[in-house]
Amino acid sequence: MRAGHGDAGCSDCSAPLPEGGVIDHLTPISRGGLSTVANMLMVCVVCNSSKKDRLMDEWSPPLLVIR
Template identity: 80%
Template sequence: MHGDAGCFHCSAALPEGGVIDHLIPISRGGVSTVANMRVVCVPCNASKKDQLMDEWNPLSRLAAPCCQGVPTEVAALALPSQSVQQRSG
């Protein structure tokens, strides 16, 4: 599920391995399957909380140290619209 790709949401390096994010949160009916879990940085995980990908505003996490320098257009447009299949490589 995780290689050296970095955070699923912002591509930040994950020197300590990151944390697991459920694309569909457990609290919203998601399950712990490979298709629903991604490795992310702590700031992105804390920012997303229990939101679905289309509800989450990735701009809210741009102040996090890992995400500084992420182009606004990438954060605003690319990240929330990318599906599991597009990102799972």
């Protein structure tokens, strides 16, 4: 998953992923999602933590704050 994502930023907010990011399920496992490539994205920890077990249409990425 990480190798295929390359050096692209967070799939949700475009923030850089210096640590390689985390894998997020588009449809969470708790809501019937599977751990398939088609159901996973590389995202930053902030987006992953804020999305929790919501579907994409139930959630919006936090605003990216550049310091």
